[in-house]
Amino acid sequence: MATNGKLNRKLRMALVGGGQGAFIGRVHVTAAVLDNRAALVAGALSSDPAKAKASAPDYDICEKRAYGSYTEMLEKEKALPADQRVDFITIATPNHTHFPIAKAALDAGFNVICDKPMTFDLAQAEELANVVAKSGAVFALTHNYTGYPLVRQARQMILGGELGEIQAIRACYIQGWLRTRLEASDQKQAAWRTDPARSGAAGCFGDIATHAYNLARYMSGLIPADISCNLKSFEPGRPLDDYGHAVIRFENGALGTVTASQISHGRENDVSIEIDGTNGALSWRQEEPNVLVVRRNGHPHQLYTRDPNAPFMNDSGKAACRLPSGHPEAFFEAFANVYRFAYDDIVKRVSGETWEKTNTIYPNVNDGVEGMYFIQQSVASSQQNGAWLPLKHKLARR
Numbered sequence: 001m002a003t004n005g006k007l008n009r010k011l012r013m014a015l016v017g018g019g020q021g022a023f024i025g026r027v028h029v030t031a032a033v034l035d036n037r038a039a040l041v042a043g044a045l046s047s048d049p050a051k052a053k054a055s056a057p058d059y060d061i062c063e064k065r066a067y068g069s070y071t072e073m074l075e076k077e078k079a080l081p082a083d084q085r086v087d088f089i090t091i092a093t094p095n096h097t098h099f100p101i102a103k104a105a106l107d108a109g110f111n112v113i114c115d116k117p118m119t120f121d122l123a124q125a126e127e128l129a130n131v132v133a134k135s136g137a138v139f140a141l142t143h144n145y146t147g148y149p150l151v152r153q154a155r156q157m158i159l160g161g162e163l164g165e166i167q168a169i170r171a172c173y174i175q176g177w178l179r180t181r182l183e184a185s186d187q188k189q190a191a192w193r194t195d196p197a198r199s200g201a202a203g204c205f206g207d208i209a210t211h212a213y214n215l216a217r218y219m220s221g222l223i224p225a226d227i228s229c230n231l232k233s234f235e236p237g238r239p240l241d242d243y244g245h246a247v248i249r250f251e252n253g254a255l256g257t258v259t260a261s262q263i264s265h266g267r268e269n270d271v272s273i274e275i276d277g278t279n280g281a282l283s284w285r286q287e288e289p290n291v292l293v294v295r296r297n298g299h300p301h302q303l304y305t306r307d308p309n310a311p312f313m314n315d316s317g318k319a320a321c322r323l324p325s326g327h328p329e330a331f332f333e334a335f336a337n338v339y340r341f342a343y344d345d346i347v348k349r350v351s352g353e354t355w356e357k358t359n360t361i362y363p364n365v366n367d368g369v370e371g372m373y374f375i376q377q378s379v380a381s382s383q384q385n386g387a388w389l390p391l392k393h394k395l396a397r398r
Contacts, residue, residue: 007347011038014077014086014110016070016101017093019046019055021188024115025092028142029059031335032090032113035322037343042077042086044070047097070101074108088138088346091115094192095200099124102139106131111138111346113339117210117375118368120200125372129395132365133357138349140342141363143214143371145271147337149306149329150292152361153317154275154282155219157294159398160314163277166220169248169256171212174270178204178242178262181235194240201379203240205231208271209260209378210371213246214363215273216258217370221398222250224391227374231382234263246378248391290328316361338362358397366395 013032018025025045032038042065046052049068056066067073077085088111091101099119105112106128118141119125132139145151158166182190192198193207200206217224226249231241242263248256261267271286280296292304307325308318320337323329341362348355358366373393381389 007037007350010036011088011343011346012042012084012086013038013040014042014044014073014089015040015059016044016073016089016091017046017097018043018059019048019051020058022092023189027332027335028090028092028113028115030332031144032339034332034336035340035343038087038339041065042073043067044073047093071104074104074110077110078108087111087350088113094198095206096120096198099128102128103131106135106137106139109135109137111342111349113140113142113342114368115142116214116363116368117200117206117371118365119372122369122372122376125369126395129365129369136349138342138345138355139365140338140360141365141368141371142335142338143211143218143363143367144331144335144338145211145215145286146218146363147320147334148284148286148289149308149313149317149320150284150289150304151215151219151334152320152337153304153314154284154292155221156314156316157282158219158275158277159221162280163275163282164279165252165254166222166250166275166277167254168274168276169216169220169222169254170259170274171216171256172259172270172272173208173212174260174264174267174272175208175262176264176267178235178238179265181238183238194238194242196239199240200375202231202244202375203233203238204242204260204262205229205244205246205378206240206375208262209244209246209258210374211271212258212260212273213248213374214367214371215271216248216256216275217367218363219273220254220275222252222254222256223396223398224256225249225251226388227377227381227391228386228388229378229381230386231378241382244378244382246381249388251392289330289334366397369393369395370397 229246308321
């Protein structure tokens, strides 16, 4: 039962994917339960029914709700009384499976929290946006870097005009783990990410450049106009890109760049962004997430630290914090913020209230469509030797 936008119970979660040998499923569950607002009660943890059931004890899922497939899970959960069935489905599986799982869950009436990129291709993404609209369900996409407090601090500063007109954005995501062909040894994480049948049209750009692009859009609010892109696979025999660089022209005349690499020695998860405005500039780096640097000519550089009690923190930054200053908040907490704010809307749905479906603080289905359009146009531009192609989608949001 919900009262005044609050639920007097935990939300019930089901997980698809995340079985033995997986990485991101455990991250989702850790983030989902961090604020004690949800409990994992059901799952279809692998496409292999035996492995799915064998993985259930790792998550304390009881045997009767450890399902052999997501279709079995949806059918049996939907048949349960409303006070027992799950409230939302988390999808933590390879890219090519996101769409059928999400569509089936939405058609069954469940809310969905999905890993990125949202679907295998743009056509699926556009169809899924229609399914979400028709379902009336909450749909969140885990572009988790949007959950960092100082990313949200910067977003409110930029949208509030503190940096003036935004003129340039440089977003990067640099890794080195695919410098050699790990996929040749059937390393699980490398194998599906470098396989066009499972990853989609792009490799590095689909996997991590989408994060950098989403961060640029999320923080700046600028609407993209056109893109020119060059992608390359430097490892012989690898069918998908492992490095790429894109230039983006925005509708307001600003220029942006997105650079992504998975073959740079010694780099781990180096997500960084610099944004230049007429009245100031800022920079943020994911591997040092509790510091935001703001620069203005003629003034000392300012270091904004994550401090929810400081007067310089704005409402968005404070709302994303859990700990006092000096206690680092990082990846799990940022991931949890996507869940945290999606939960607010799931509770509103449960209580019969209305909620904002487009301009949400967490990434939603529209961001997922934009991400797939970014991948499609990046690949198409690269195939045409960097030709300028349109990048604004009809579902683009500020």
